[in-house]
Amino acid sequence: MPNSAEQKTGIVSAPSRDLAALPAPVAAIRLKILEACAKGELEAxxxxxxxxETRPLFQRSGGKRPPGYDPIETLRALxxxxxxxxxxNVAKAALSQAYSKIERGPVTIYEWPAFAAPPTTPEAERAFWSCVRFYDYARPIANGGPRVTRLGFGADGVWHYFWSEG
Known part of the structure; x- marks a missing residue:
């Protein structure tokens, strides 16, 4: 039985790059997003x-969406x-990193990127910083670290969020 901390944050797996271990719907939505990024046009x-069925959240404090809400315009504004x-570029960079599997009760989320520790090589540091939006450089989280942009998908392939942490 999970303890109270696990219920709040979930049970988080070690980072993985094993794309074959992903459920087929998660692999499919990840691939669709990467294909859209490769086109170089946000509309893709x-x-x-x-x-x-419902649109992913692009901001943690997204609140109620107004009538006629266009997610592409929201992403363009962000x-x-x-x-x-x-x-x-941030979506492509994040989905090119390792992912974590997060289990919260009956819900399983696959989240990119999964940085288990601070980067220790120049290559790892470039990969880490490529997942931070320019706006978020000036808004560190409580511990002083950057707000890494994350994408989360349910095991059923539903895209839940694409937002900066913190």
């Missing part, structure tokens, strides 16, 4: 966004360049 993300290129 509309396909994986619309795969969901992108430093206002075109969405930063958004595509």
């Amino acid at each position: 993300l509309r396909i994986p966004i619309d795969w969901n 992108s430093f360049d206002r075109k969405g290129l930063e958004t595509l």
